[in-house]
């Protein structure tokens with residue numbers, strides 16, 4: 001039976017050494033609770049680092065045993081691993097880069113090596129437990145290389161990856177020297193999830209620019225797999241926070257705290273110590289509020305919880321000192337005997353107390369400069385069981401895409417934060433309730449359990465989609481079957497597209513002329529079959545490249561045909577009406593002038609706008625603009641606009657490869673038909689041919705063809721097999 005393995009850098013547990021023995025405390029964090037619905041079931045397990053450096057073998061064995069009872073498997077990290085992989089590459093390279101703090105990025109090759117090494121250690125730990133058909137869900141930026149490492153060892157495993165922190169723009173990713181390895185590493189997964197659409201968009205763009213893998217509608221196409229990239233905004237355990245807020249214990253704490261603090265308004269902030277959280281900026285904004293609004297003195301306080309984190313790293317140490325200084329300054333300036341502006345706690349609180357802070361605060365001020373999602377703001381909303389309170393939320397947190405009823409602010413715009421606090425302090429109860437209710441409704445529905453279910457469902461869906469396509473891949477067996485049928489046939493015919501099918505793509509279309517291997521292959525094929533080269537290419541190029549070959553040629557998607565019996569004679573499929581060309585050419589010219597690298601190719605019956613050499617992204621943008629422009633014009637002229645591989649072609653609709661193929665076969669009898677093509681102009685051929693024909697589409701995409709084949713190299717291998725030649 002297949003099982004599910006959850007993998008994250010940290011196990012959801014903390015270990016404490018007491019009197020020479022470890023004691024275990026399961027984590028009550030949101031992720032641990034959400035994933036609890038998975039790893040606690042059946043044979044499923046969670047693999048990760050328990051959080052302590054344990055070198056002594058006896059202690060390790062003890063930990064392994066203890067964790068086994070909690071369905072967890074530890075990966076032990078040495079002190080060096082922790083320093084170089086965790087604190088180093090993860091937290092000093094990826095963390096600042098992914099949160100747009102480029103000034104803090106460290107480029108340290110030793111840290112990169114450690115990152116690779118530890119990802120490999122995780123891979124080995126997983127392989128000890130995993131079966132070939134298991135589902136593996138990997139979490140977060142510390143383990144980006146792991147999906148591909150696993151893929152190589154378990155080609156059929158179902159692998160999901162979720163990144164909890166933001167994914168930045170290509171402009172940032174390109175700064176990291178190991179960017180390509182990182183992106184190819186994560187592409188070992190079948191499903192890659194982010195919190196927001198923006199993150200996924202950035203990821204897809206980086207993948208396309210850095211690795212060259214193309215994508216469409218959230219699906220990346222590799223040679224042998226489709227990878228889905230999607231957005232899965234993570235929720236909280238809503239019920240738990242609601243219940244906690246209503247509990248007697250929390251209510252009692254609320255009463256106690258309120259008594260001690262007096263009845264003035266409370267603004268709550270709670271974060272881990274991190275420069276991405278915008279803590280100093282927030283204190284500055286509060287300071288400005290107090291200086292602009294003297295009437296608020298003695299009437300409003302900020303409760304600021306900062307949970308210690310990474311404070312042995314220099315930049316975090318400095319941040320802590322800055323916060324200490326700013327809090328000291330504001331309190332010394334404004335405090336009175338019965339009012340303190342900022343109640344500052346540099347420690348974490350147990351959940352009952354945190355819940356009491358959420359419940360009793362009038363405002364939550366959540367203003368990170370960047371945050372993947374941010375769960376604190378969601379927990380605050382869930383804890384407002386009396387449905388009053390105001391959430392002020394940074395636009396830079398993933399949660400802002402969902403919580404539109406918060407007051408959204410740009411945390412870099414100090415005045416907007418000041419104004420938001422002022423607005424929140426003066427918001428009528430009715431409006432507060434309306435906003436909180438709306439947010440609660442959504443958070444209740446999209447909770448962490450639903451998040452887990454949706455991710456797992458999607459992963460299964462991607463896998464079944466892949467299986468559908470895999471079942472059509474031309475493998476050794478199918479190659480064998482086709483070869484046998486070919487050899488048994490008396491009059492076989494082959495329809496072969498050229499670019500992308502018999503040869504790869506080149507920057508300049510004229511550079512793709514047949515190499516020696518291809519020439520030899522086509523010559524051999526012509527000895528035992530009727531070979532038809534059926535291409536979108538112009539007749540002169542095709543004619544010149546295959547001069548002296550005993551082949552039939554169909555050029556320009558079927559406009560021209562030349563039979564091998566009459567090598568001098570190109571036949572025209574239909575009368576040429578060129579009158580439309582001038583108008584269309586003028587439009588295309590306009591897009592060439594605006595787009596360095598673009599060019600126009602003129603064929604007898606069509607005009608083609610090429611953008612293979614245009615800057616990535618700009619080419620797509622211009623192509624879309626041109627497409628909508630041309631579509632409008634095309635209607636008037638009764639023309640057809642076709643999107644090809646880095647080209648846009650406009651032509652008469654009655655001309656296509658399918659019709660041309662049938663036309664060529666008129667009056668002929670064939671007991672074996674094979675058609676191979678790589679783009680959707682070849683789909684016309686696949687559709688038109690009789691159903692006994694073998695039809696094959698190059699690449700891993702949806703097709704009317706019977707089969708998919710990985711690449712033009714594989715096409716050559718297949719054709720080689722037909723004539724008993726071994727091509728690799």
Ligand code: GDG
Pocket residue numbers: 029030164165234270271272305307347348349350351354371372373374375376379
């Ligand atoms: C990542 C991403 C993304 C805070 N103070 C106390 C306390 N907390 C708990 C909160 C909350 C958690 O810590 C913080 O959650 P965040 O979402 O803000 O951030 P991370 O978990 O560090 O990090 C983030 C998240 O992953 C999930 O994908 O949202 O963007 O950076 O749950 O309750 N808990 C207790 N006492 C405290 O004083 N007990």
